[in-house]
Amino acid sequence: MHDLTLILMSKLNYWIYILLMMIGLYAMIVKNNLVKKIIGMNILQTAVILFFISIGAKNKATIPIIEHAHGPGNHAVSAAHYINPLPHVLMLTAIVVAVATLGVALALIIKLHQQYRTLEEDEILAQLKNE
Amino acid sequence: MKVLGAIIVLLFGSLLIYCTLDFPSWGDPASPASTHVSPYYIENTLEDTAVPNIVTAVLADYRGYDTMFETVVIFSAGIACFFLLRSFKRIEPDTRLYRHVPTGITFRIEKGGRYPRESVDFERIDLQWVPHDLIIKTTCRMIIPFIQIFALYVIAHGHHSPGGGFQGGVILGASVIIFAVSHNLRSSTNRISEKNVVLLSTTGVLLYAATGGLCLLLGSNFLDYSALSQIFGVDSVTARSFGILLVEIGVGMAVMAVMISLYYNLASAGKQDEGL
Amino acid sequence: MMWLIQLIILIIVVVTALAAITVKDLLGAAILFGAYSFMMCLLWAIMGAVDVAFTEASVGAGISTVLFVAAVFRTSRRTKD
Numbered sequence: 001m002h003d004l005t006l007i008l009m010s011k012l013n014y015w016i017y018i019l020l021m022m023i024g025l026y027a028m029i030v031k032n033n034l035v036k037k038i039i040g041m042n043i044l045q046t047a048v049i050l051f052f053i054s055i056g057a058k059n060k061a062t063i064p065i066i067e068h069a070h071g072p073g074n075h076a077v078s079a080a081h082y083i084n085p086l087p088h089v090l091m092l093t094a095i096v097v098a099v100a101t102l103g104v105a106l107a108l109i110i111k112l113h114q115q116y117r118t119l120e121e122d123e124i125l126a127q128l129k130n131e
Numbered sequence: 132m133k134v135l136g137a138i139i140v141l142l143f144g145s146l147l148i149y150c151t152l153d154f155p156s157w158g159d160p161a162s163p164a165s166t167h168v169s170p171y172y173i174e175n176t177l178e179d180t181a182v183p184n185i186v187t188a189v190l191a192d193y194r195g196y197d198t199m200f201e202t203v204v205i206f207s208a209g210i211a212c213f214f215l216l217r218s219f220k221r222i223e224p225d226t227r228l229y230r231h232v233p234t235g236i237t238f239r240i241e242k243g244g245r246y247p248r249e250s251v252d253f254e255r256i257d258l259q260w261v262p263h264d265l266i267i268k269t270t271c272r273m274i275i276p277f278i279q280i281f282a283l284y285v286i287a288h289g290h291h292s293p294g295g296g297f298q299g300g301v302i303l304g305a306s307v308i309i310f311a312v313s314h315n316l317r318s319s320t321n322r323i324s325e326k327n328v329v330l331l332s333t334t335g336v337l338l339y340a341a342t343g344g345l346c347l348l349l350g351s352n353f354l355d356y357s358a359l360s361q362i363f364g365v366d367s368v369t370a371r372s373f374g375i376l377l378v379e380i381g382v383g384m385a386v387m388a389v390m391i392s393l394y395y396n397l398a399s400a401g402k403q404d405e406g407l
Numbered sequence: 408m409m410w411l412i413q414l415i416i417l418i419i420v421v422v423t424a425l426a427a428i429t430v431k432d433l434l435g436a437a438i439l440f441g442a443y444s445f446m447m448c449l450l451w452a453i454m455g456a457v458d459v460a461f462t463e464a465s466v467g468a469g470i471s472t473v474l475f476v477a478a479v480f481r482t483s484r485r486t487k488d
Contacts, residue, residue, distance in 0.1 A: 009410070010156030015148055016417045020424055022144040027428040029136035033486040035433050035479065039440050043424050046447050046467070053456045058165060059158040063455045064185040065292070066177050077177060079170035080160055083455040085185040086169045089194060092186065093201040095462045096297050096386065099471055100208030103393040106478040107215040110400050113482040119433075120487055186458040293457040301465040308473055390470055398477040407477050 013054055021047035034112065034119045038105050045098045049091045056084035064088065180371040182290045190295065191375040191382075195354040198378070199339050202385050206336050209389035213329075216401030230254045257315050257405040271313035278306040286383045290372060296382030303383065304390030316399055316406030325403060328392045335385025342377045354378075413453050420446045433484045437475035444468040 024047060027040025064085035066077060109119065116124050155162035172189050182188040190198055225242035232254050240246055247253040286299030311319035343354040351358030356374025357367035365373070398406035423446060427439035444467030451460040 006156075010159075011151055011154070013157050013413075013417070014151040014154060016421065018144055018147045018151070019421060021147075022140045023421070023424045023428065025143065026136055026140045029139065030133050031428065032488050033433070035475070035482075036428055036436065036486065036488065039427050039436055039475075042440065042471070043427070043443070046444070046463075049459070050447065050450065053451055053454055053459060054157065055162065055164045056169075056456070057158045057454050058160045061160070061455070063457050064173070065457075066183040066185065077174050079165075079173045082173045082185070084165040084169045085172060085189055087164065088186045088456045088459050089189045091456075091459050092190065092297060092462050093198060095459065095466050096301075097201060097204055099466045099474070100205045100389070102471055103397065103474060104208050104211050104215070106397055106474055107212040109478055110397065110481050111215055114400070119482055119485075184458075293461045295458070298458075298461050298465050301462070301470055305465065305469050305473075308470070312473070393474060394470075394477060397474055397481065400481045407480050 014051070017047050017051045017054070020050070023047075032121050034109050034121065038102065038109070041105070042098065042102065045094070049094055049098075052087045052091050052094075056087035058083050179368065180375065181368045182372055182375060184290055184292065186293075187289045187295050187375060187379075191378045192354075192356065192371055195343070195378065198382070199343065199354070202336055202339055202382055205389050206332055206385055209332055209392045212393055212396050216396045217403075218401045221402070221404070224258060226258065228256045228258060230256050255317060257317075259405070267313050271309055275306050275310055278309070279303060282306065282383075286379055287376070289379055290375065296379035297386055299379075300383035300386030301390055303387040304394075307387075307391050308394045311394065311398070312407055316395065317404060320395065320403055323391065325392070325395065328388045328395070330388075332385050332388035332392065335381045335383070335388065338381030338384065339378055342374060342381070346374075409453065413450065416446055416450050416453070420450065431486060431488075433479045433486050434476065436486075437472060437479055440475065441468050441472035444471060 021044055024040045024042070024044030027043065028037050031037055031040060058080070061081055061083045064082045066082070112124065113119055116127050118124060118127075159165075172185055172193065176182060176185045176188045180188045180192055182192075227240050227246060229238045229240065229247055230236070230253070231238065232252055237256070238247075238253075282299045282302035284299075285294035285302060286296055289295035289299070307319065307323055310322075342356070345362075346355050346358040347353050349358035349361055354374075356371040358370075359374050360367045360370035363370055363373055395403055395406070420443060423439055423443040427436050427443055430436050430439060444463060448460045448463040448468060451463060
């Protein structure tokens with residue numbers, strides 16, 4: 001029983017991220033509406049970002065801003081006291097790129113709506129077949 | 132399609148869950164991700180760059196080349212949105228709405244009518260008429276300067292606290308967007324025109340690249356800011372801190388301009404006359 | 408204690424994600440996506456990624472929602488699923 005709790009404590013987070021990622025993937029595959037597909041894409045992106053952030057987490061560590069940086073004397077900086085900053089850097093740029101892709105995707109949607117007057121995938125496909 | 136999608140998702144998900152069994156447990160300080168290069172960053176950032184916020188230092192200094200091309204990606208997204216949506220055929224509608232500002236009366240002028248001359252008394256408003264809401268307009272006008280000052284603080288103080296070019300640029304862009312939402316798109320484009328937006332975004336990207344090129348000219352590697360010590364007249368550690376600030380300003384300008392341009396194009400479907 | 412807060416926020420995140428892809432109104436979906444982003448931002452703040460949380464609060468919960476609302480305003484709110 002104790003082992004099971006330990007496994008749950010250490011792995012439950014990852015399982016929830018996978019659940020989130022699968023929600024996003026499911027929306028991208030199954031949903032018929034294009035805006036819903038984009039929301040699914042964003043959910044998938046944030047789930048991946050969440051996963052990256054969580055592999056940088058450390059127990060008993062503080063945020064990656066060095067303490068007493070301007071105090072008198074030099075304090076020794078130990079790597080175990082600070083959370084791993086590298087995933088934060090990579091994901092910070094990923095979030096901003098995510099909003100850039102979102103902008104382009106929404107521009108494509110507006111263009112499609114001007115052309116076909118609908119956002120449903122099957123209606124667009126039916127119009128394409130009739131042409 | 133629904134069943135097929137569910138099957139794919141379930142298979143993929145169970146495969147990933149099976150893989151998590153080999154993961155280090157959550158928050159393990161000895162996990163592989165935290166043992167290779169990141170201890171170097173944590174232990175040496177303060178000596179190398181004099182920047183307490185490790186994320187800013189790694190973002191703009193150690194991995195500056197990466198961040199430069201992230202900025203280029205955002206810039207090209209703005210350009211892509213522009214080319215996809217922007218249409219220059221301007222069809223002015225015959226029916227226009229004007230508001231007499233001192234009294235708040237709205238005029239509807241049909242075809243053949245005489246439009247009032249451009250003046251401070253008459254303000255042209257969108258055809259999809261929104262009521263004149265004094266509370267929203269006044270609140271936004273009062274709050275925008277504080278948002279902008281906070282954004283500048285976020286850019287300038289990114290060395291010591293969470294923040295930096297990306298966040299500050301987005302907040303600056305949001306202050307312009309809040310103005311466009313609370314008034315209308317036309318009064319916003321009158322203040323910050325499309326030309327200025329494009330100019331700002333290119334200046335931001337070029338400022339980043341120029342900082343790197345300046346280091347190159349001073350006989351050092353591309354984006355190695357310690358070469359800037361010859362210009363600023365400080366030691367090379369402080370020069371790296373200054374170089375990070377220059378780069379953050381460039382990122383902030385580019386991100387702000389791209390956010391505004393995305394909003395202008397999306398809200399007006401490329402016509403940039405009437406929007407949300 | 409922190410573990411409990413994290414678990415609660417994770418559950419809210421999953422619920423808002425499910426709601427955002429099932430609600431039958433695109434404007435509602437956009438707003439729910441904003442709520443999802445903000446909950447995600449809280450999660451990152453708990454994990455100690457303050458810079459990422461700050462970016463997500465301004466980008467995900469702010470600008471993304473505005474862009475979604477603008478696009479829905481320019482197209483249609485109707486959706487079949």
